[in-house]
Amino acid sequence: MVPLSWYLMLAAFLFSCGLYGALARRNAIAMLMGIELMLNAANINLVAFWRHGVGPMEDLTGQAFAVLIIGLAAAEAAVGLALIIAVYRERRTIDVDELDILAG
Amino acid sequence: MQLPLGVEVPIPTFEQFVFIQVALLTAIAGLAVVTSRNLFHSALALTLTFFGVAGIYVFLEAEFLAVSQILVYVGAIAMLIAFAIMLTRSMMYGRTSPLNNQWGKASLFAVFFFAALLAFARATPWPAAGEEVVADEALIAALGREFVTTYVIAFEVLGLLLLLALVGAVMLARDR
Numbered sequence: 347m348v349p350l351s352w353y354l355m356l357a358a359f360l361f362s363c364g365l366y367g368a369l370a371r372r373n374a375i376a377m378l379m380g381i382e383l384m385l386n387a388a389n390i391n392l393v394a395f396w397r398h399g400v401g402p403m404e405d406l407t408g409q410a411f412a413v414l415i416i417g418l419a420a421a422e423a424a425v426g427l428a429l430i431i432a433v434y435r436e437r438r439t440i441d442v443d444e445l446d447i448l449a450g
Numbered sequence: 451m452q453l454p455l456g457v458e459v460p461i462p463t464f465e466q467f468v469f470i471q472v473a474l475l476t477a478i479a480g481l482a483v484v485t486s487r488n489l490f491h492s493a494l495a496l497t498l499t500f501f502g503v504a505g506i507y508v509f510l511e512a513e514f515l516a517v518s519q520i521l522v523y524v525g526a527i528a529m530l531i532a533f534a535i536m537l538t539r540s541m542m543y544g545r546t547s548p549l550n551n552q553w554g555k556a557s558l559f560a561v562f563f564f565a566a567l568l569a570f571a572r573a574t575p576w577p578a579a580g581e582e583v584v585a586d587e588a589l590i591a592a593l594g595r596e597f598v599t600t601y602v603i604a605f606e607v608l609g610l611l612l613l614l615a616l617v618g619a620v621m622l623a624r625d626r
Contacts, residue, residue: 348469348509350576356473356506358567360480360499362560367484369556370549375534379483379496382527386503389515397510398577406593410601412515413593416522417608421615423527427534428619434538435625443550 353394361387476502
């Protein structure tokens with residue numbers, strides 16, 4: 347069976363990729379993709395800890411958490427993309443470097 | 451055979467061998483999401499990553515999550531992202547760099563963060579692998595029962611949140 351640390355390594359790699367994407371990309375949609383990657387990495391960790399945890403298998407807290415996070419990610423993506431489209435209507439750009447009207 | 455994280459394994463079993471393939475596919479697709487210059491290629495790589503994560507859930511005996519992952523992420527979120535890309539003409543074919551001017555610091559930070567996570571994962575004594583489970587309908591039924599008993603409040607709040615988020619998204623994005 348696959349050891350827990352392999353899952354943790356994969357999740358750490360995906361999270362770091364998402365972190366880089368969210369910090370370094372110019373495009374708002376690309377930033378949102380980075381956030382989705384990070385959410386997925388967190389979910390892998392939750393389910394891996396459920397599977398390899400000390401508790402009994404019938405305690406499904408890890409899986410329940412992961413289901414709730416998937417739902418939250420869907421809500422976040424819907425609102426985030428709607429905001430991006432609204433911003434694009436106003437400014438004709440979604441380059442986050444140019445969206446600085448609140449900068450003092 | 452010596453692997454990172456100080457894990458000593460003799461020769462990977464068949465399950466581990468398949469896991470390595472799926473994990474590599476997921477990791478490479480995840481890297482392609484953030485390095486691809488064309489935003490649409492990023493979205494396609496993101497879809498592949500979602501499929502890979504669904505495969506990882508199958509390895510973890512979480513079949514319900516694997517199916518939800520494909521339904522919600524591939525079916526809904528990847529489609530939403532593809533539509534948003536097409537609606538905003540944001541492909542950015544070679545016009546400018548897809549990266550902002552803090553990408554150097556960001557990549558350094560991401561690499562160090564990855565190294566720190568690996569170090570934590572290595573230093574922590576994890577419990578030995580849990581008992582063997584064969585995921586079956588009973589586990590999914592138990593998950594469903596948890597959602598109408600223990601987690602009923604969270605479940606209802608999540609439903610309300612999704613409804614409000616979708617109504618809000620329509621309000622935000624509609625043409626005035």
